Amino acid sequence: MIKGKKISLVLTAMDDRRRVYEWCFKSETTKSHSGPPDYPDKPVPTYEEFCASYYEEYYFTGTRPSDGRGFLIIADGAAADNETVGFISYCAFHLKPSIAELDIWLNSEANCGKGYGSDALISLGDYLHEELGFKELIIAPSAKNVRAVKSYEKSGFKKTGKAMSEFLLDEYISVYGGGDYGADETAILTKKFSPQG
Numbered sequence: 001m002i003k004g005k006k007i008s009l010v011l012t013a014m015d016d017r018r019r020v021y022e023w024c025f026k027s028e029t030t031k032s033h034s035g036p037p038d039y040p041d042k043p044v045p046t047y048e049e050f051c052a053s054y055y056e057e058y059y060f061t062g063t064r065p066s067d068g069r070g071f072l073i074i075a076d077g078a079a080a081d082n083e084t085v086g087f088i089s090y091c092a093f094h095l096k097p098s099i100a101e102l103d104i105w106l107n108s109e110a111n112c113g114k115g116y117g118s119d120a121l122i123s124l125g126d127y128l129h130e131e132l133g134f135k136e137l138i139i140a141p142s143a144k145n146v147r148a149v150k151s152y153e154k155s156g157f158k159k160t161g162k163a164m165s166e167f168l169l170d171e172y173i174s175v176y177g178g179g180d181y182g183a184d185e186t187a188i189l190t191k192k193f194s195p196q197g
């Protein structure tokens, strides 16, 4: 378990896969990042597409920790009732050495804006640096997703002028080089750790 100030991160299991999908793509927070009206060019995938193309089994089984892993975000404390409020993951299979990409979504509007997202990003980032040796993190929301960008900046990420292709291994440039929202609409933010930590 990874402990933050407001949240804990708990490794996901296969049983969590369906609800993690629903929080992302079938919940009231989906409209912030996918589907019409704001994201007509980013359709909501089916569960089968999610499993095949977005979140393969190893995110939930831990069999490929150097490629990626998922975590449940649990809000700590009596006031929060230790509620599960969302999901965060890292992946690195497609990136140059020592770089990991983060993804995060909370499961309701009521859980947004309380600092859970920022705390999860800081906590997972520190773990990835201290325990797994990653030196740089990247996160790439839609530029229109103002709340997400603000949360990531609060978590120590900074907007970069670099293109997504600069972070990717050559064989993945044709697949992921445009970013999820296209080169003009994807905001790329990075967080670098100093060599001393």
Ligand SMILES: CC(C)(COP(=O)(O)OP(=O)(O)OC[C@H]1O[C@@H](n2cnc3c(N)ncnc32)[C@H](O)[C@@H]1OP(=O)(O)O)[C@@H](O)C(=O)NCCC(=O)NCCS
Pocket (backbone or CB within 6 Å): 029, 030, 032, 033, 086, 104, 105, 106, 107, 111, 112, 113, 114, 115, 116, 117, 118, 119, 140, 141, 142, 145, 146, 147, 148, 150, 151, 154
């Ligand atoms: C993005 C997300 C993970 C951030 O987590 P969070 O816990 O809501 O973020 P935080 O509370 O730490 O920070 C959000 C900040 O944005 C601000 N904010 C909220 N709505 C805003 C808006 N419309 N415009 C500007 N700022 C906004 C909040 O006030 C807060 O800043 P503050 O703490 O300085 O007041 C969460 O909001 C979420 O899951 N959203 C829906 C799904 C999503 O968009 N996922 C990201 C896909 S890339």
